[in-house]
Amino acid sequence: MVKVTIDDVVIEVEPGTTILNAARQAGGDIVPPAMCYYSKLEGSGGKCRTCLVEVAAGSEKDPRPMPKLVASCSTPVMDGMIVKNKTSERVHENRGAVTEFLLINHPLDCPVCDQAGECKLQDLAFEHGSSKTRYEEPRRTHEPIDIGNTIKLNQDRCILCYRCVYVGNQLCDSRVHGVMHRGEHAEISTYIENSIDNDFSGNMIDVCPVGALTDKTFRFKSRVWFLKPMNASCECTKCGGNAVVWMFGNQIYRVTARKDEYGEVQTIDGKTAWICNECRYDKKEVSKWNIEGPMKVDKHSVISQGHYDKPNPLNDSTKNLK
Amino acid sequence: MGRKLLLEHIDVPGIQTYDVYRNHGGYRSVEKALKTMSPQEVVEEVQKSALKGRGGAGFPTGMKWSFLAKPEGVPRYLVCNADESEPGTFKDRYLMEKIPHLLIEGMITSSYALGANTSHIYIRGEYMFVLDILEKAIAEAYANGWLGKNILGSGYDLDLYVSPGGGAYICGEETALLESLEGKRGNPRMKPPFPAVKGLFGCPTVVNNVESIAAVVPIINIGAEEYLKIGTEKSSGTKLISASGNLVRPGVYEIELGLSVEEFIYGDEWCRGIANGKKIKACIPGGSSVPILPHNLITKTATGETRYMSYESLSDGGFASGSMLGSGGFIVFDEDQCIVRNTWNFARFYAHESCGQCSPCREGTGWMEKVLYRLEHGQGNMRDIDLLEQINKKIEGNTICPLGDAAAWPVAAAIRHFREEFEWHVTNPQEALTRNYGLKKVAETL
Numbered sequence: 001m002v003k004v005t006i007d008d009v010v011i012e013v014e015p016g017t018t019i020l021n022a023a024r025q026a027g028g029d030i031v032p033p034a035m036c037y038y039s040k041l042e043g044s045g046g047k048c049r050t051c052l053v054e055v056a057a058g059s060e061k062d063p064r065p066m067p068k069l070v071a072s073c074s075t076p077v078m079d080g081m082i083v084k085n086k087t088s089e090r091v092h093e094n095r096g097a098v099t100e101f102l103l104i105n106h107p108l109d110c111p112v113c114d115q116a117g118e119c120k121l122q123d124l125a126f127e128h129g130s131s132k133t134r135y136e137e138p139r140r141t142h143e144p145i146d147i148g149n150t151i152k153l154n155q156d157r158c159i160l161c162y163r164c165v166y167v168g169n170q171l172c173d174s175r176v177h178g179v180m181h182r183g184e185h186a187e188i189s190t191y192i193e194n195s196i197d198n199d200f201s202g203n204m205i206d207v208c209p210v211g212a213l214t215d216k217t218f219r220f221k222s223r224v225w226f227l228k229p230m231n232a233s234c235e236c237t238k239c240g241g242n243a244v245v246w247m248f249g250n251q252i253y254r255v256t257a258r259k260d261e262y263g264e265v266q267t268i269d270g271k272t273a274w275i276c277n278e279c280r281y282d283k284k285e286v287s288k289w290n291i292e293g294p295m296k297v298d299k300h301s302v303i304s305q306g307h308y309d310k311p312n313p314l315n316d317s318t319k320n321l322k
Numbered sequence: 323m324g325r326k327l328l329l330e331h332i333d334v335p336g337i338q339t340y341d342v343y344r345n346h347g348g349y350r351s352v353e354k355a356l357k358t359m360s361p362q363e364v365v366e367e368v369q370k371s372a373l374k375g376r377g378g379a380g381f382p383t384g385m386k387w388s389f390l391a392k393p394e395g396v397p398r399y400l401v402c403n404a405d406e407s408e409p410g411t412f413k414d415r416y417l418m419e420k421i422p423h424l425l426i427e428g429m430i431t432s433s434y435a436l437g438a439n440t441s442h443i444y445i446r447g448e449y450m451f452v453l454d455i456l457e458k459a460i461a462e463a464y465a466n467g468w469l470g471k472n473i474l475g476s477g478y479d480l481d482l483y484v485s486p487g488g489g490a491y492i493c494g495e496e497t498a499l500l501e502s503l504e505g506k507r508g509n510p511r512m513k514p515p516f517p518a519v520k521g522l523f524g525c526p527t528v529v530n531n532v533e534s535i536a537a538v539v540p541i542i543n544i545g546a547e548e549y550l551k552i553g554t555e556k557s558s559g560t561k562l563i564s565a566s567g568n569l570v571r572p573g574v575y576e577i578e579l580g581l582s583v584e585e586f587i588y589g590d591e592w593c594r595g596i597a598n599g600k601k602i603k604a605c606i607p608g609g610s611s612v613p614i615l616p617h618n619l620i621t622k623t624a625t626g627e628t629r630y631m632s633y634e635s636l637s638d639g640g641f642a643s644g645s646m647l648g649s650g651g652f653i654v655f656d657e658d659q660c661i662v663r664n665t666w667n668f669a670r671f672y673a674h675e676s677c678g679q680c681s682p683c684r685e686g687t688g689w690m691e692k693v694l695y696r697l698e699h700g701q702g703n704m705r706d707i708d709l710l711e712q713i714n715k716k717i718e719g720n721t722i723c724p725l726g727d728a729a730a731w732p733v734a735a736a737i738r739h740f741r742e743e744f745e746w747h748v749t750n751p752q753e754a755l756t757r758n759y760g761l762k763k764v765a766e767t768l
């Protein structure tokens with residue numbers, strides 16, 4: 001085991017663990033935000049740069065600080081390493097800059113975006129963004145396109161985290177989508193627009209941290225915070241059928257995979273609980289599911305706004321929390 | 323007369339062909355290495371020569387070779403980086419076009435040193451005609467027993483391939499190059515692991531520039547001790563310089579490192595001064611990615627010492643008043659050139675060539691390009707100049723590969739040394755559209 005200090009927390013982890021995963025093992029607010037890394041997708045990470053941290057001491061043996069900030073999701077810890085995340089002014093400043101970079105070409109269309117309320121970019125902007133923009137140039141725009149008959153791509157909102165590309169690579173039998181063009185013209189694209197036809201392609205929606213990939217069977221039906229997420233299961237031979245059904249009254253509006261506190265699909269019985277397209281799109285009747293009970297929602301999330309007791313928006317929402 | 327090690331026979335008619343090349347001492351280094359030296363001895367000789375990588379970063383070649391992992395039963399690769407796409411750099415093309423067997427000879431000797439049985443030359447897609455020249459030379463080398471099985475009866479086998487890229491600057495970054503060579507999108511990889519441990523197809527790989535590999539030939543022929551006598555203490559050997567811009571005689575020159583910058587620009591043997599009797603305004607000594615130097619810092623350093631064409635002297639003064647030797651792309655600007663326009667042009671290049679993987683580079687390069695476009699076209703504000711400085715500070719050091727830094731540095735240096743010219747574009751937008759700022763006020767020496 002190697003010992004690493006992150007902010008003021010000392011933890012022991014397996015050698016080879018990344019700084020980000022070490023922080024996640026300790027939990028709490030020392031965990032850097034991660035927009036592109038996804039522990040269940042091999043090769044992900046390193047791209048968005050929101051997880052940058054300062055390494056104040058490289059290791060016990062070589063305690064020199066690292067000159068540059070490093071991506072915590074792809075930098076392994078060393079014994080005696082001292083990492084600064086929330087306690088570093090430099091991290092704060094540069095994370096703010098990364099947030100600005102991610103937002104300069106973003107359409108800021110949260111009011112009409114299905115992801116609002118569960119969007120990682122919204123969270124990041126809330127914490128590290130500025131209320132004014134310094135960007136005076138025209139923003140990039142693209143027409144939303146269908147990729148397959150169940151997924152809508154709003155390229156304008158995409159942060160090019162490549163997570164969906166890894167889903168295509170690692171979960172689907174043949175990848176027909178990827179990244180085209182370079183630099184700020186880079187975009188997610190399919191070889192033939194509607195060729196995503198695969199049992200597990202819907203998981204792209206779940207891994208997308210923003211509203212770039214959305215479920216066409218749910219688009220514009222409801223804001224997520226009006227729905228009650230319930231853990232549910234079904235006898236599915238393809239995926240195992242552990243999901244979350246998002247309900248309004250007795251109606252199921254959408255089905256997603258079960259996610260952990262970092263927005264990643266949970267590991268259930270040692271396996272990543274990706275769900276198949278049949279469970280996601282075709283089982284919208286309550287009778288098809290065994291509803292286990294309410295999903296645990298972080299108390300800071302808008303989705304927690306008092307669903308499970310009095311849904312009265314005029315009350316102070318924190319008083320409603322048990 | 324400077325000593326020539328690479329281009330010595332460049333003017334010999336027919337040197338492109340095997341017979342002429344061989345008659346002028348070609349393939350001697352292969353004979354010497356395979357018959358009289360162990361691979362380890364070749365590596366040590368290169369280490370002793372203190373050859374620094376000629377692709378831009380200047381990393382010691384011998385040291386890079388000594389880092390190559392050698393696990394049992396796993397192939398190792400040598401990959402030659404012939405992607406040469408840095409604006410202002412065109413020396414590798416000259417070498418490959420004029421004297422292709424030199425590169426092939428270097429590849430054989432170097433591959434032997436590294437224990438590679440398959441080696442690759444990755445060449446930029448726009449150099450298709452050079453690819454033809456190389457393939458012809460490779461066929462000749464095979465036909466004469468320098469490639470293939472059991473070379474010179476030594477038991478050493480080597481196959482050599484040339485593969486063209488699709489025309490992307492980023493594929494010159496060594497890990498993007500490897501991705502591209504594997505047939506994938508040319509996105510740089512996260513490091514570590516470094517190619518020396520996990521490179522082409524996951525196997526240990528050395529990536530070297532064309533000129534670095536070619537330089538192995540004279541090093542083995544004359545020996546490291548002799549090679550060390552050429553150049554300066556910290557910069558051994560000769561270097562190819564691609565000289566361009568407002569010079570009387572631009573072109574590719576082989577210099578002994580340590581030649582004075584003044585001699586190189588004005589000397590009869592070299593560039594013969596500024597074209598049309600104009601004055602020099604600025605110089606970029608190492609390709610578009612390195613900081614620009616204003617006229618008062620070109621031939622002299624900030625402390626008034628003579629500036630030389632060497633790794634250490636060109637970087638004297640750090641980023642405040644120095645630059646870098648980089649790839650040796652030596653670009654000279656006369657008094658009629660507009661620094662703002664040039665900075666915008668470079669910014670446009672980097673924005674176009676960013677792979678778009680990491681957010682600071684993808685968004686930041688595009689942003690800087692747009693702001694610089696406005697400044698150059700009479701639509702800028704004073705705050706844009708500060709904004710540019712802030713953007714480039716936030717790109718620098720925060721990206722996956724050095725392209726982010728390469729995009730940030732030229733902008734930072736141009737503003738550092740020519741701020742008044744930027745401001746003049748804001749205060750005189752109409753005039754700036756019709757004439758250039760000229761030479762009047764270059765920033766004082768720091």
Ligand SMILES: Cc1cc2nc3c(=O)[nH]c(=O)nc-3n(C[C@H](O)[C@H](O)[C@H](O)COP(=O)(O)O)c2cc1C
Pocket residue numbers: 374375376377378379380381383403404405406407408491492493494495496497529530531532534535723724725728
């Ligand atoms: C964006 C970018 C472009 C590059 N382009 C080239 C190139 O065209 N040719 C080259 O030899 N090295 C290029 N390099 C440097 C290579 O990554 C690598 O350092 C070099 O090939 C190593 O060879 P050397 O040690 O012999 O110089 C580039 C680096 C970056 C970051």
Ligand code: SF4
Pocket residue numbers: 157158159160161162163164165188204207208209210212213
């Ligand atoms: S569409 Fe979503 S998941 Fe795919 S790269 Fe863009 S932001 Fe990431």
Ligand code: SF4
Pocket residue numbers: 492509510675676677678679680681683684721722723724725726
């Ligand atoms: S720095 Fe630029 S070119 Fe390099 S990996 Fe990042 S986006 Fe790509």
Ligand code: FES
Pocket residue numbers: 033034035036037045046047048049050051052071072073074
């Ligand atoms: S999460 Fe580490 S760079 Fe994106």
